[in-house]
Amino acid sequence: MLQAPVIMQDHERCADCPIRHRAVCAYCEPPELVKLDAIKSYKTYKAGETIAWAGEPMDVIGSVVSGVATLSRTMADGRRQMVGLLLPSDFIGRPGRPTVSFDVVAANEVRICRFKASEFEALVTRMPALERRLLEMTLDDLDAARDWMLLLGRKTAREKIASLLAILARRDANLTQQTVADGLVFSLPLTREAMADYLGLTIETVSRQISALKKAGVIVLEDSRHVRVPDFVALLDEAGDDSDGGMVS
């Protein structure tokens, strides 16, 4: 969620701030920026570690610096559905809300830059542009959630896998500034189980469909965690998407 199209590397001072990408770097005044710097802190979570449980009070907001975190809802009998995937530069937090409404778990080793929620909220009231930015980010999340709903409700297993791979490939290409022409190569930051939770499938089906895409030549598996996409358009075609969704071209 909440992906910044390009990371701004010319703002070293706030390089890891949860809001750096457009809000602070674009709008904030230097005095406020100093305050942001003074109250931020870092924390690293190991793979599988729970960052926050559903229902817990959420006293920090932040953003992913490196690694991958997941948001998921679980039913009483253990069925689980991922409802958010947080990659580097994504924002974590629900401004103005006292509790988390889903489990936040580290998919692999995750480094997070955090603010105390109360201090962040105070800052927001003094910086109207920040509030605007938060609204914009939440709308991005909502759009992503709605695409995700189409995937869960109407796509076949094969389309689901292709869609997920396309999303991960796009994110990776943005971060590394690759172009499509090179033939994308990227790593899968999720286990088969996490992919299954993302897609509303079982791990067996995930595995089978990845094999099928491999057999069809749409992807090449360097190993079980590294994928090469020779032709990105072919992958999008498998995903059933009708647009290229803003790929770096």
Add this chain to the structure above:
Amino acid sequence: MLQAPVIMQDHERCADCPIRHRAVCAYCEPPELVKLDAIKSYKTYKAGETIAWAGEPMDVIGSVVSGVATLSRTMADGRRQMVGLLLPSDFIGRPGRPTVSFDVVAANEVRICRFKASEFEALVTRMPALERRLLEMTLDDLDAARDWMLLLGRKTAREKIASLLAILARRDANLTQQTVADGLVFSLPLTREAMADYLGLTIETVSRQISALKKAGVIVLEDSRHVRVPDFVALLDEAGDDSDGGMVS
């Protein structure tokens, strides 16, 4: 989406405004309120009529006064997934976004109170509390979308139907101030087809599962569009939800 817990009937002047429920009534200053009144307009759409197509520029924002509207995404081959359900008092619009990203369709006769987007935006910049309110509403939508994702990805057909009925029953009870003890009665504002699009099912499965819940005594069908729920807790149980989700008790 964006449900107001109780409609404020003591603010006649802005009774139909897209933002009446908490933002204007709670925060706005009288001079601004007058301006809101001056620029609002009404429009009624017939059942099945498309209010806006995906990709179109969206020059109005507004809210549902009566009737039901749906947001849905469609794939190239016609598969459709509903991604938003707008009941009376719900907000329509993506503040700051130039286009709609899904089809907006009237499920039955819908009356909408509208602002020109540009005028509304201008107002927002002068009323910081309004921006805060929009953020809050968008977060509500995001929470709803995430619950919906759990439904689509992991619930059985029967649980899906029960969940939808529970949502509609709750909304109806809130509007009419019924209590659970009475044994809820409410009308289904959606056709079987719309329910199927909501739930990621086919109309046949929707029909069958409604029949099954009827046979099990969880619901009573007065006719195909009116439902009685003798025991709301039993319905929630069928839905697989672990919380009562804020029912009026």
Add this chain to the structure above:
DNA sequence: TTTAAACATTGATCTCGATCAAGGCGCGTT
């Protein structure tokens, strides 16, 4: 290097919901 545990793949079978098909019901029109 061996071992154990987590993760991934593949096969065989089953099941829930989709699909195909036929009728029924409600309602407005002629």
Add this chain to the structure above:
DNA sequence: AACGCGCCTTGATCGAGATCAATGTTTAAA
């Protein structure tokens, strides 16, 4: 009343993905 049309229900069958089961692979600890 008869007709047509949209909507809903029910039955029969099919198939995609789940489930059950076995085996292979990677990783890291001993």
